[in-house]
Amino acid sequence: MYVAVKGGECAIENAHAWLAEERRGDTNVAELSLAQIREQLSLAVNRVMAEGSLYDRDLAALAIKQARGDLIEAVFLIRAYRSTLPRFGYSRPVETGEMACDRRISATFKDAPGGQVLGPTFDYTHRLLDFKLAADGEVPEAPVSAPREEATPHITEFLQSEDIIEREPASDAVPGDLTREPMSFPADRAVRLQSLTRGDEGFILGMAYSTQRGYARNHAFVGELRIGKVPVEMDIPELGFAIEIGEVELTECETVNQFKGSKTVPPQFTRGYGLVFGQSERKSIAMALVDRALRWEELGEDNVGAAAQDEEFVLSHADNIQATGFLEHIKLPHYVDFQSELELVRKLRREAAQLAETLAAKEAAE
Amino acid sequence: MNTIFSAEDRKGWMSLLSSADEARLTKLWLDYGTDPAFEFLRAPEAGGVMVRGRMGCTGAPFNLGEMTVTRCALALADGTIGHGYVQGRSKAKAEIAAKIDALMQTGAAGTLNEAVLVPLAEARQAQKVARAAKAAATKVEFFTMVRGED
Numbered sequence: 001m002y003v004a005v006k007g008g009e010c011a012i013e014n015a016h017a018w019l020a021e022e023r024r025g026d027t028n029v030a031e032l033s034l035a036q037i038r039e040q041l042s043l044a045v046n047r048v049m050a051e052g053s054l055y056d057r058d059l060a061a062l063a064i065k066q067a068r069g070d071l072i073e074a075v076f077l078i079r080a081y082r083s084t085l086p087r088f089g090y091s092r093p094v095e096t097g098e099m100a101c102d103r104r105i106s107a108t109f110k111d112a113p114g115g116q117v118l119g120p121t122f123d124y125t126h127r128l129l130d131f132k133l134a135a136d137g138e139v140p141e142a143p144v145s146a147p148r149e150e151a152t153p154h155i156t157e158f159l160q161s162e163d164i165i166e167r168e169p170a171s172d173a174v175p176g177d178l179t180r181e182p183m184s185f186p187a188d189r190a191v192r193l194q195s196l197t198r199g200d201e202g203f204i205l206g207m208a209y210s211t212q213r214g215y216a217r218n219h220a221f222v223g224e225l226r227i228g229k230v231p232v233e234m235d236i237p238e239l240g241f242a243i244e245i246g247e248v249e250l251t252e253c254e255t256v257n258q259f260k261g262s263k264t265v266p267p268q269f270t271r272g273y274g275l276v277f278g279q280s281e282r283k284s285i286a287m288a289l290v291d292r293a294l295r296w297e298e299l300g301e302d303n304v305g306a307a308a309q310d311e312e313f314v315l316s317h318a319d320n321i322q323a324t325g326f327l328e329h330i331k332l333p334h335y336v337d338f339q340s341e342l343e344l345v346r347k348l349r350r351e352a353a354q355l356a357e358t359l360a361a362k363e364a365a366e
Numbered sequence: 367m368n369t370i371f372s373a374e375d376r377k378g379w380m381s382l383l384s385s386a387d388e389a390r391l392t393k394l395w396l397d398y399g400t401d402p403a404f405e406f407l408r409a410p411e412a413g414g415v416m417v418r419g420r421m422g423c424t425g426a427p428f429n430l431g432e433m434t435v436t437r438c439a440l441a442l443a444d445g446t447i448g449h450g451y452v453q454g455r456s457k458a459k460a461e462i463a464a465k466i467d468a469l470m471q472t473g474a475a476g477t478l479n480e481a482v483l484v485p486l487a488e489a490r491q492a493q494k495v496a497r498a499a500k501a502a503a504t505k506v507e508f509f510t511m512v513r514g515e516d
Contacts, residue, residue, distance in 0.1 A: 246453025
């Protein structure tokens with residue numbers, strides 16, 4: 001039951017004033033600028049853009065500052081802002097084959113055309129704290145080499161030429177959009193992918209890890225992981241043709257998974273797909289694993305009852321804003337709800353006590 | 367006086383303007399020095415565009431997430447219409463882009479191209495090459511270790 005109550009305005013105002021002060025912290029320490037957050041906490045910015053489902057580095061930096069670094073709160077701010085934006089339209093599907101790759105690795109082919117390009121990675125660092133960063137240090141310039149001029153081909157192309165992996169036939173089907181129609185089950189793969197790419201990184205990671213530990217195991221190899229910028233094109237009705245409306249940085253992961261065949265198809269590898277805003281490697285790999293696990297039915301696999309196979313379970317709990325909204329609402333006043341429960345327990349206790357008394361009296365009489 | 371240009375040309379300059387660095391674009395535009403009289407047909411407004419990807423990079427489309435875009439439309443005194451579609455939320459940038467789009471359809475195209483678009487394209491290319499060069503330096507060169515007892 002909900003009952004309107006008034007009160008607390010002054011306390012709330014004062015709490016928000018104190019919040020602003022605490023957000024700023026010690027004023028002897030220089031204030032963070034949005035540009036500093038955007039440039040130096042770029043992976044936090046990427047995460048807020050991916051889960052906020054809005055690609056805008058400056059807005060994500062502002063949200064992180066306002067949220068005091070609480071990334072889920074920052075995602076919440078971005079989602080709220082996003083809902084106020086008029087929707088100009090939908091882009092053409094981005095061509096990740098044209099990506100200007102900062103990083104591109106394959107765990108399946110050592111000598112893949114285009115090579116193993118590590119990019120600015122944490123891999124192979126020793127994960128030891130670097131105390132040089134505690135002092136203001138000049139950063140040496142990164143070495144350069146002759147740049148690759150042509151686009152880097154996808155690894156799956158090579159497997160496809162041998163027909164040894166399932167094909168992803170192109171189509172112009174209009175995908176469902178969960179920002180327009182609420183999700184319903186069964187969800188098709190397009191809606192699943194949209195939900196996974198904006199889902200909470202920790203949740204998607206946990207689900208993906210569960211498949212590796214044996215709950216709906218699907219033996220994923222990272223066929224390819226690539227990070228870089230792609231142009232975004234949109235058809236402009238008033239012009240009658242498409243133009244680039246900007247560029248986005250994306251992380252794409254294609255997994256090559258264990259094979260299956262049927263009466264009509266010889267054994268072949270299957271695929272999982274991850275595509276996420278920004279440099280978001282962990283999320284992208286996790287997304288591909290969960291995508292693959294959720295495809296059990298269309299691939300004719302058994303439902304072994306694993307959580308990662310249950311699309312209603314995965315998709316209904318992947319969104320951290322829905323989750324935190326429902327979770328955190330229980331800290332708000334529930335005085336009336338609780339009052340009714342309190343009265344109920346008191347009544348039950350009275351009844352139990354009366355019953356015990358009656359029984360005791362009966363026993364004594366006998 | 368309008369010049370002849372193809373849809374491909376127009377797509378090229380509008381695409382270049384959409385992701386141009388705002389500070390650089392503004393400086394080049396101010397240095398160009400001509401600010402034509404115009405009327406807004408559509409005042410600058412910020413909005414979102416849903417970006418799509420393809421499952422397995424070649425398959426059916428899905429919705430990836432939105433990006434911010436600002437657009438406007440204007441008409442020069444001679445009636446030439448310019449459209450601005452730029453990434454982000456800057457109304458000033460959208461306005462400059464629309465003015466350039468309009469002027470590129472007029473006799474001013476040649477000088478404007480030299481003054482603004484060519485430097486923007488060069489900057490974009492230089493930035494792309496600089497990143498590609500750093501990426502190339504991180505390409506693994508495998509070598510085989512010779513092993514054996516004799």
